[in-house]
Amino acid sequence: MARSKIALIGAGQIGGTLAHLAGLKELGDVVLFDIVDGVPQGKALDIAESAPVDGFDAAYSGASDYAGIAGADVVIVTAGVPRKPGMSRDDLIGINLKVMEAVGNGIKQHAPDAFVICITNPLDAMVWALQKFSGLPTNKVVGMAGVLDSARFRHFLADEFKVSVEDVTAFVLGGHGDDMVPLVRYSTVAGVPLTDLVKLGWTTQEKLDAMVERTRKGGGEIVNLLKTGSAFYAPAASAIAMAESYLRDKRRVLPCAAYLNGEYGVDGMYVGVPIVIGANGVERILEVTFNDDEKAMFEKSVGAVKGLIEACKGINPALA
Ligand SMILES: NC(=O)C1=CN([C@@H]2O[C@H](COP(=O)(O)OP(=O)(O)OC[C@H]3O[C@@H](n4cnc5c(N)ncnc54)[C@H](O)[C@@H]3O)[C@@H](O)[C@H]2O)C=CC1
Numbered sequence: 001m002a003r004s005k006i007a008l009i010g011a012g013q014i015g016g017t018l019a020h021l022a023g024l025k026e027l028g029d030v031v032l033f034d035i036v037d038g039v040p041q042g043k044a045l046d047i048a049e050s051a052p053v054d055g056f057d058a059a060y061s062g063a064s065d066y067a068g069i070a071g072a073d074v075v076i077v078t079a080g081v082p083r084k085p086g087m088s089r090d091d092l093i094g095i096n097l098k099v100m101e102a103v104g105n106g107i108k109q110h111a112p113d114a115f116v117i118c119i120t121n122p123l124d125a126m127v128w129a130l131q132k133f134s135g136l137p138t139n140k141v142v143g144m145a146g147v148l149d150s151a152r153f154r155h156f157l158a159d160e161f162k163v164s165v166e167d168v169t170a171f172v173l174g175g176h177g178d179d180m181v182p183l184v185r186y187s188t189v190a191g192v193p194l195t196d197l198v199k200l201g202w203t204t205q206e207k208l209d210a211m212v213e214r215t216r217k218g219g220g221e222i223v224n225l226l227k228t229g230s231a232f233y234a235p236a237a238s239a240i241a242m243a244e245s246y247l248r249d250k251r252r253v254l255p256c257a258a259y260l261n262g263e264y265g266v267d268g269m270y271v272g273v274p275i276v277i278g279a280n281g282v283e284r285i286l287e288v289t290f291n292d293d294e295k296a297m298f299e300k301s302v303g304a305v306k307g308l309i310e311a312c313k314g315i316n317p318a319l320a
């Protein structure tokens with residue numbers, strides 16, 4: 001069977017890490033695309049030269065022309081700019097919306113059958129715009145955020161409980177901003193909800209609240225430490241999990257920004273919810289039930305995403 005083709009639009013910090021991980025996991029051949037000539041070619045060659053050491057087979061190339069992504073099975077988009085300390089993700093909207101238009105047109109022309117994973121911020125609005133610009137079906141265009149936000153929460157929990165990260169599950173839903181919704185009731189250690197673990201004395205409500213808050217601000221914590229950009233190892237690992245579920249038809253249940261058509265009472269927008277990713281893209285949306293507090297948090301988060309979409313329509317009336 002021929003190898004799958006993975007196109008990475010944006011060959012910066014996340015793009016380079018994605019390229020390396022895709023090789024290590026032997027997901028397919030990789031083409032890195034960037035507007036800065038030399039960078040995708042240089043990273044492609046560097047990673048290809050690591051393959052004999054690590055023992056993986058994958059062809060790597062770099063491109064500055066969209067023809068290079070022709071026929072890609074998966075496209076992962078990180079093109080654009082990251083934030084710096086003092087900025088919010090929303091401050092990136094003007095510049096990154098223009099980038100989404102160029103990328104969407106490139107995908108429409110050269111890789112219309114691909115499964116597309118958007119990472120560029122502000123995530124929920126950018127994936128919405130990318131789907132519009134590309135014209136691809138909504139089940140083939142998703143955004144990466146929930147896997148990352150949930151992984152951060154899982155890391156904090158495993159650290160607090162001194163247990164393996166493998167035994168900690170978490171669901172962080174809603175938009176990828178400070179109003180995201182870490183669902184304590186649906187997060188567990190080996191199936192036991194966190195709410196029960198507080199009762200069992202494994203942690204205190206105060207510590208749990210602090211971990212929830214740290215998760216919400218997790219991106220900003222890294223931005224303030226790095227000072228020149230934002231997180232890239234965990235974001236890349238998260239998108240690779242989504243790509244792998246599609247390419248290997250694993251049907252994993254992952255929290256992702258998905259197009260909602262009435263589910264969760266939301267219509268025509270992308271918001272983070274648990275979805276099944278298989279060979280057909282988004283195969284199912286899992287609608288969990290909320291209690292009153294969770295519902296209020298989710299609606300607040302959806303309201304923030306709605307505001308960003310309205311802002312996109314204001315900047316580019318073609319999206320209205
Ligand atoms: N959804 C999420 O959970 C996360 C999202 N992000 C976002 O991902 C994006 C990328 O982050 P990094 O890789 O760290 O940034 P980076 O600056 O290292 O890489 C971005 C790359 O995009 C390229 N680029 C810019 N305009 C382009 C265009 N029109 N076409 C093709 N390439 C273009 C740049 O030349 C650069 O190489 C940022 O917007 C960041 O905020 C970052 C972390 C997590």
Ligand SMILES: O=C([O-])CC(=O)C(=O)O
Nearest residue numbers: 083089121219220230231
């Ligand atoms: O915080 C940022 O700007 C990058 C991001 O989305 C994250 O790491 O969650």
